[in-house]
Amino acid sequence: MIREAGLEALKKAGLGPGDIDGIFIGHFNGGFLRQDFSASLASLAVPEFRHTPAVRLENACATGSAAIWAALDAIESGRIKRGLVLGFEKMNTLPSHEIGQTLLRCSYVREEGETPGGFAGVFGSIAGEYFERYGDQSDALAMIAAKNHKNGTVNPYVHLRKDFGFEFCRNPSEKNPVVASPLKRSDCSMVSDGAAALVIEPNTSRSLEGPSVRWRSRAQINDFLPLSQRDRTCFEGASRAWKSALKLAELRLEELDFVETHDCFTIAELLEYEAMGLAEQGQGARGVSEGLT
Amino acid sequence: MIREAGLEALKKAGLGPGDIDGIFIGHFNGGFLRQDFSASLASLAVPEFRHTPAVRLENACATGSAAIWAALDAIESGRIKRGLVLGFEKMNTLPSHEIGQTLLRCSYVREEGETPGGFAGVFGSIAGEYFERYGDQSDALAMIAAKNHKNGTVNPYVHLRKDFGFEFCRNPSEKNPVVASPLKRSDCSMVSDGAAALVIEPNTSRSLEGPSVRWRSRAQINDFLPLSQRDRTCFEGASRAWKSALKLAELRLEELDFVETHDCFTIAELLEYEAMGLAEQGQGARGVSEGLT
Numbered sequence: 325m326i327r328e329a330g331l332e333a334l335k336k337a338g339l340g341p342g343d344i345d346g347i348f349i350g351h352f353n354g355g356f357l358r359q360d361f362s363a364s365l366a367s368l369a370v371p372e373f374r375h376t377p378a379v380r381l382e383n384a385c386a387t388g389s390a391a392i393w394a395a396l397d398a399i400e401s402g403r404i405k406r407g408l409v410l411g412f413e414k415m416n417t418l419p420s421h422e423i424g425q426t427l428l429r430c431s432y433v434r435e436e437g438e439t440p441g442g443f444a445g446v447f448g449s450i451a452g453e454y455f456e457r458y459g460d461q462s463d464a465l466a467m468i469a470a471k472n473h474k475n476g477t478v479n480p481y482v483h484l485r486k487d488f489g490f491e492f493c494r495n496p497s498e499k500n501p502v503v504a505s506p507l508k509r510s511d512c513s514m515v516s517d518g519a520a521a522l523v524i525e526p527n528t529s530r531s532l533e534g535p536s537v538r539w540r541s542r543a544q545i546n547d548f549l550p551l552s553q554r555d556r557t558c559f560e561g562a563s564r565a566w567k568s569a570l571k572l573a574e575l576r577l578e579e580l581d582f583v584e585t586h587d588c589f590t591i592a593e594l595l596e597y598e599a600m601g602l603a604e605q606g607q608g609a610r611g612v613s614e615g616l617t
Numbered sequence: 618m619i620r621e622a623g624l625e626a627l628k629k630a631g632l633g634p635g636d637i638d639g640i641f642i643g644h645f646n647g648g649f650l651r652q653d654f655s656a657s658l659a660s661l662a663v664p665e666f667r668h669t670p671a672v673r674l675e676n677a678c679a680t681g682s683a684a685i686w687a688a689l690d691a692i693e694s695g696r697i698k699r700g701l702v703l704g705f706e707k708m709n710t711l712p713s714h715e716i717g718q719t720l721l722r723c724s725y726v727r728e729e730g731e732t733p734g735g736f737a738g739v740f741g742s743i744a745g746e747y748f749e750r751y752g753d754q755s756d757a758l759a760m761i762a763a764k765n766h767k768n769g770t771v772n773p774y775v776h777l778r779k780d781f782g783f784e785f786c787r788n789p790s791e792k793n794p795v796v797a798s799p800l801k802r803s804d805c806s807m808v809s810d811g812a813a814a815l816v817i818e819p820n821t822s823r824s825l826e827g828p829s830v831r832w833r834s835r836a837q838i839n840d841f842l843p844l845s846q847r848d849r850t851c852f853e854g855a856s857r858a859w860k861s862a863l864k865l866a867e868l869r870l871e872e873l874d875f876v877e878t879h880d881c882f883t884i885a886e887l888l889e890y891e892a893m894g895l896a897e898q899g900q901g902a903r904g905v906s907e908g909l910t
Contacts, residue, residue, distance in 0.1 A: 352653065358730060360647040361677035361723035364842035368725075375857060377837035379683045382673045384654040390672045394687055400694030430654035432661075437651060544670035549657035564668060 325519040326412050327369035333408065333521035336534025341372035344523075346404035349380045350391030350411035354429040357414055366410065384430035385586055387411065388520070389544070395524045396539065405525065412519035423515050432550040441504035444512050446551070447589040448504030454557045454591065455506060457606065462506060464609035465590040466494035469510040471612060472587055483516050511590040541572035562599035577601050583617075593617075618812040619705050620662035626701065626814035629827025634665035637816075639697035642673040643684030643704035647722040650707055659703065677723035678879055680704065681813070682837070688817045689832065698818065705812035716808050725843040734797035737805050739844070740882040741797030747850045747884065748799060750899065755799060757902035758883040759787035762803040764905060765880055776809050804883040834865035855892035870894050876910075886910075 334340060351362035359365070363378040381390040388411040395407035415423060424442020431437060431446060439445040455461055470490040476482040492500060493510040500508050545568070547561035548554050570577060577600060585600070587593040597603050597611030611617045627633060644655035652658070656671040674683040681704045688700035708716060717735020724730060724739060732738040748754055763783040769775040781793075786803040789795050793802050838861070840854035841847050863870060870893060878893070880886040890896050890904030904910045 354653040355648055357726075358722055359726045360645070360675070361842070363676050364723075364725075364839065367839060367841055368843070371841075373839070374841055375838050375854065378676075378839050379686070379837075380675045381687075382653070382675060383656050383671075393672070394674075394690065397687065397690035397694045397696060400696065401690045401692075403690060403693065429651055430657075432657075433650075433652045544672075545668050546657065546660060546666070546671050548660055548664075548667055549654070550661070561668070 325369075325414070325517065326365055326410060329412070329519035329521040330366070330370055330408060330410055333523050333534070337523040337525075337532060338530050339406070339523060341370055341376075344373070344376060344406050344408045346395065346398050346407040347373060347376055347378035348391040348395045348398075348407055348409045349378060350382070350387040350389075350409065351380055352382055352384065352387050352413060352430065355426045356417060356423075362412075366408075385588060386544075392522065392524070393542065393544065395522075396542070399524060399526060407524045409522040409524060410519065411521075414517045415515045416517050420515070432552075435550050435552055444504040444507055444589070447512075447591050448507045450551075450556045450595075451506050451511075451589075451591040454595070457557060460506075461591075461594065461609050462494065464594060464612055465506075465511055466490055467612045468587070468590040468593050468617075469493035471617065472590075472593075473510070481518075483514050483518075507589060507591065513588045540575070541569045543568035543572065557595065558605060559595050559599040562596060563601075566600045618662075618707070618810065619658055619703060622705070622812035622814040623659070623663055623701060623703055626816050626827070630816040630818075630825060631823050632699070632816060634663055634669075637666070637669060637699050637701045639688065639691050639700040640666060640669055640671035641684040641688045641691075641700055641702045642671060643675070643680040643682075643702065644673055645675055645677065645680050645706060645723065648719045649710060649716075655705075659701075678881060679837075685815065685817070686835065686837065688815075689835070692817060692819060700817045702815040702817060703812065704814075707810045708808045709810050713808070728843050728845055737797040737800055737882070740805075740884050741800045743844075743849045743888075744799050744804075744882075744884040747888070750850060753799075754884075754887065754902050755787065757887060757905055758800075758804055759783055760905045761880070761883040761886050761910075762786035764910065765883075765886075766803070774811075776807050776811075800882060800884070806881045833868070834862045836861035836865065850888065851898060852888050852892040855889055856894075859893045 347366045349363045349366060353360060353362060363380040366378045367373040379394065381387065381394050383390040391409045391411060395409050398404045398407055418426060427443050428437050428439060436446060441448065467490060470488060470493045474487045477485055477487050488510060496502050496508055500510050502508050503512055543565045545561045545565040554560060583600065585593060585596045594608040594611065597608040597617065598605050602616055603610045640659045642656045642659060646653060646655060656673040659671045660666040672687065674680065674687050676683040684702045684704060688702050691697045691700055711719060720736050721730050721732060729739060734741060760783060763781060763786045766779060766781045770778055770780050781803060785793055789801055795801050796805055836858045838854040838858040847853065876893065878886060878889045887901040887904065890901040890910065891898050895909055896903045
């Protein structure tokens with residue numbers, strides 16, 4: 325899995341393992357595998373990486389970003405020329421009832437570690453509180469789910485490549501049961517095994533086989549971990565990060581053509597509309613109902 | 618623990634939490650705690666860090682170094698001005714028979730994950746192979762243990778502040794039993810809870826309360842994880858890293874007054890003498906027997 329993603333990214337960049345002088349592994353694990361020290365897995369997968377410095381980064385749901393940041397820092401500091409960023413997770417090794425428990429290790433375990441339903445339970449209760457405050461948003465959440473599944477049909481790497489449609493996502497059914505009220509299965513991200521890889525380097529004049537992107541700005545903000553210490557219906561950290569990143573890039577939100585955001589649960593995407601400034605607090609549904617997203 | 622170490626490091630640097638714009642957490646965990654997402658613990662310990670970007674790094678025994686490197690990269694790239702590096706581990710939450718198993722998660726679990734005695738067993742077998750090849754080194758290992766415990770008596774933060782002496786370390790006894798032949802308890806690092814912190818910044822003109830060091834060079838080399846894929850009695854990765862770091866610093870080993878190396882087990886320290894070039898392969902004992910260390 326690591327090998328496949330890593331070598332494909334290199335191929336698309338027109339490079340080989342010997343062109344990489346830093347490997348940045350994004351890996352949560354938390355008990356999904358007994359194998360920790362994930363950075364060491366790079367040379368197990370691709371023996372040519374035997375002596376290449378590799379390091380693991382972990383920041384819960386922002387683990388992939390953490391690995392990308394480390395690569396950007398290493399390149400911008402001049403320490404390395406080209407970095408390979410590898411993200412991978414193997415979740416299906418555990419019995420399914422333990423998967424939720426394992427993921428909860430990146431919540432504040434002392435208060436939230438026993439939430440029934442795992443993170444679906446955590447986000448279900450966030451959704452419940454949001455509904456209480458701003459009214460039932462089931463239509464909006466179903467629209468978000470339907471939109472994302474539809475987008476998935478054009479992604480060759482997607483786990484479930486099927487356009488489920490609004491009706492399926494809106495109404496509980498045998499195939500779409502309530503997981504953690506008000507969230508149904510279609511509101512929740514799936515348990516999956518997967519790997520992804522990126523090659524990062526300064527501007528290149530090579531012609532590339534794969535798509536390339538450029539970094540214009542980046543911002544990271546942390547917030548208190550325990551939900552009890554903050555307003556759960558408002559992603560203050562994300563809001564601050566958006567403001568800061570847009571300012572650094574000298575752009576306004578309206579100037580962006582494309583946003584990819586964390587949609588672990590549909591309610592999270594809705595709250596992120598508010599965090600990025602697409603809608604006022606309590607008005608997140610407009611993001612999807614008015615066709616903005 | 619995090620709070621205490623972090624605030625003390627800041628105090629000695631003449632700074633407060635507000636002066637830090639990046640936090641780099643070195644944390645293995647691997648199951649010692651159910652709480653993952655360790656980066657989030659910084660603001661739990663010091664609420665002023667609420668919005669400061671924090672990230673966790675993990676590289677098995679080199680976890681602390683990984684966190685320091687990330688801070689150096691971030692500073693050298695100009696992204697941050699001052700970083701706080703925090704390392705911590707809480708090992709004593711588990712029943713003692715599980716501690717060895719948990720640490721083995723940073724070995725190659727598929728081949729070494731069931732080694733009796735945990736990492737003591739791994740290094741015991743390395744020592745056994747070394748003894749077979751180069752003769753019994755029990756005297757040298759006992760001298761290393763005695764030297765390190767003696768050095769520990771002048772370190773206020775040490776776990777066990779006692780000069781045990783060569784005789785105690787050399788001869789198995791009720792208080793110093795064989796843990797994984799040929800290693801005795803005094804050859805092995807201890808299970809401990811602890812935290813450490815460093816403030817990293819470019820040159821400063823402030824007068825500092827605490828000691829300060831400067832970076833002259835740094836090098837990282839990885840090697841294959843499975844011991845079966847390399848010569849276990851020779852730390853090739855460490856050897857390459859030493860050569861590279863000395864070259865970058867334009868120094869020879871003889872010009873160094875002080876070396877701090879990883880002494881998880883006495884046999885590891887002996888092998889590192891060879892890796893750093895203090896002694897030829899098979900001659901590591903000279904490092905301590907001739908009083909070089």
